[in-house]
Amino acid sequence: MKPAEETLSAAETNRYSRHLLLPEIGLVGQQKLKAARVLVVGCGGLGCPVLQYLAAAGVGTLGLLDFDTVDDSNLQRQVLYATTDVGRPKAVVAAEKLHAQNPFIELRTHQVHLTAANALELFADYDLVVDCSDNFATRYLVNDACVILGKPLVFGAIFKFEGQVSVFNYQNGPTYRCLHPTPPAPGEAPSCAEIGVLGVLPGLVGTLQATEALKIILGIGEVLSGRLLLVDALGMRFQPIRFRAVTANQQFTALAADYAAFCGETPSADGAAQAPEISAEELKTWQHSGRPLQLLDVREPHEYAQYHIGGRLIPLGELPDNLAKIRVDVPVVVHCASGRRSQQAAALLLAHGCVTVYSLRNGLADY
Amino acid sequence: MSLKVSLFGITRDIVGTSVIELPAPAPATVGELLAEMRKQYPALGELRSCAVAVNNEYASLDQPLHTVDEIALIPPVAGG
Numbered sequence: 134m135k136p137a138e139e140t141l142s143a144a145e146t147n148r149y150s151r152h153l154l155l156p157e158i159g160l161v162g163q164q165k166l167k168a169a170r171v172l173v174v175g176c177g178g179l180g181c182p183v184l185q186y187l188a189a190a191g192v193g194t195l196g197l198l199d200f201d202t203v204d205d206s207n208l209q210r211q212v213l214y215a216t217t218d219v220g221r222p223k224a225v226v227a228a229e230k231l232h233a234q235n236p237f238i239e240l241r242t243h244q245v246h247l248t249a250a251n252a253l254e255l256f257a258d259y260d261l262v263v264d265c266s267d268n269f270a271t272r273y274l275v276n277d278a279c280v281i282l283g284k285p286l287v288f289g290a291i292f293k294f295e296g297q298v299s300v301f302n303y304q305n306g307p308t309y310r311c312l313h314p315t316p317p318a319p320g321e322a323p324s325c326a327e328i329g330v331l332g333v334l335p336g337l338v339g340t341l342q343a344t345e346a347l348k349i350i351l352g353i354g355e356v357l358s359g360r361l362l363l364v365d366a367l368g369m370r371f372q373p374i375r376f377r378a379v380t381a382n383q384q385f386t387a388l389a390a391d392y393a394a395f396c397g398e399t400p401s402a403d404g405a406a407q408a409p410e411i412s413a414e415e416l417k418t419w420q421h422s423g424r425p426l427q428l429l430d431v432r433e434p435h436e437y438a439q440y441h442i443g444g445r446l447i448p449l450g451e452l453p454d455n456l457a458k459i460r461v462d463v464p465v466v467v468h469c470a471s472g473r474r475s476q477q478a479a480a481l482l483l484a485h486g487c488v489t490v491y492s493l494r495n496g497l498a499d500y
Numbered sequence: 501m502s503l504k505v506s507l508f509g510i511t512r513d514i515v516g517t518s519v520i521e522l523p524a525p526a527p528a529t530v531g532e533l534l535a536e537m538r539k540q541y542p543a544l545g546e547l548r549s550c551a552v553a554v555n556n557e558y559a560s561l562d563q564p565l566h567t568v569d570e571i572a573l574i575p576p577v578a579g580g
Contacts, residue, residue, distance in 0.1 A: 178580055264580075266580050267578060267580035290577045291577065291579040291580065292510075292579050295509060296577075297574075297576075312558075312576075313551070315549045316549060317549040317575065321546070322575060322577055323510070324579055325580075335580070365508070368518065374557065374558060374572070374574065375557045
């Protein structure tokens with residue numbers, strides 16, 4: 134943390150009076166919060182409560198990293214966003230709401246895809262990173278960048294009714310790779326979009342993350358380092374699991390070139406063949422032309438029920454057992470919601486022997 | 501002796517319950533436990549990444565198991 138040189142105005146002293154009363158925080162602690170610079174990766178379910186509580190607590194500089202826009206399906210749990218915000222960039226909307234809540238802090242928006250090319254530069258300006266992302270590739274990237282730069286990382290992740298919270302890379306403590314050395318195979322751990330999530334769960338897990346972030350900045354309490362807290366909302370049980378550092382995981386000096394490939398999310402250049410992409414416009418032209426086409430929708434049935442474009446529904450997880458239903462001699466265009474699952478499906482189809490396979494770029498988002 | 505295993509994440513979905521009991525003769529090590537569970541639930545065998553905790557501590561495959569041990573299968577989750 135930067136040295137706490139920040140002074141508090143009279144208005145700030147009033148605002149933070151309940152902190153100032155606590156001997157564990159007091160004026161010195163509140164000045165530490167004001168001097169702190171925290172980057173929140175992902176402004177979704179977890180990011181919303183993390184941002185709200187860190188902003189309210191007076192963390193002086195908050196970075197909001199998210200390239201996505203607000204969707205109707207976010208509103209069930211992403212409590213910073215209103216119905217009228219649908220379609221607007223999450224980082225921008227969140228910054229507006231947080232500024233209204235606390236005008237005394239600086240909010241920096243980063244509307245970018247986090248990649249190995251920009252992570253180190255983005256993280257360098259912050260003291261602490263909170264991982265509120267929603268996929269394994271980003272989580273390994275965030276971890277590795279924090280290890281390389283020596284930044285503590287507050288981790289939180291959710292699945293249906295369960296959560297996991299921990300602090301990595303804190304005072305030479307263990308890292309994400311010490312916990313999960315091998316990324317799961319694609320489809321092994323379904324996402325919230327595929328399997329659903331209890332709306333309040335990210336609130337529960339995100340406030341735990343915010344608590345750890347504040348403790349780290351303030352230097353109080355026992356930080357959740359070397360312990361993975363399992364949160365089970367259905368059983369309402371909180372179970373910490375101890376784990377140890379593996380030295381090799383603490384000695385990264387460079388990022389991997391392609392984290393999506395590392396996590397098997399897109400076929401790598403030297404792995405399975407990658408299908409070319411087709412734009413929504415090109416697909417529509419093709420559909421109108423009447424030329425032969427097998428349109429395959431690899432989303433889940435509940436997504437299909439909401440909206441579809443006439444493709445044959447075979448969810449990605451069921452595709453390996455249903456490849457016989459696809460003709461290899463007729464061109465296939467495969468699509469999902471965003472273009473990620475369809476790339477995995479396209480790789481399966483190419484391996485199956487389909488001669489011509491396209492993946493719809495950006496999925497139905499562009500159609 | 502029998503063993504109780506708590507299930508988290510996708511392992512809970514695969515097995516269909518949050519706790520299962522493995523009847524005697526119970527597996528003697530973490531590795532044997534995983535092999536036995538994969539025999540009963542082949543989908544568990546497809547998981548590339550799944551940690552095992554014994555008595556609230558990460559365990560290696562050769563760790564011996566006892567009836568009183570609290571065992572948990574903990575796959576990684578990424579949702580946010």
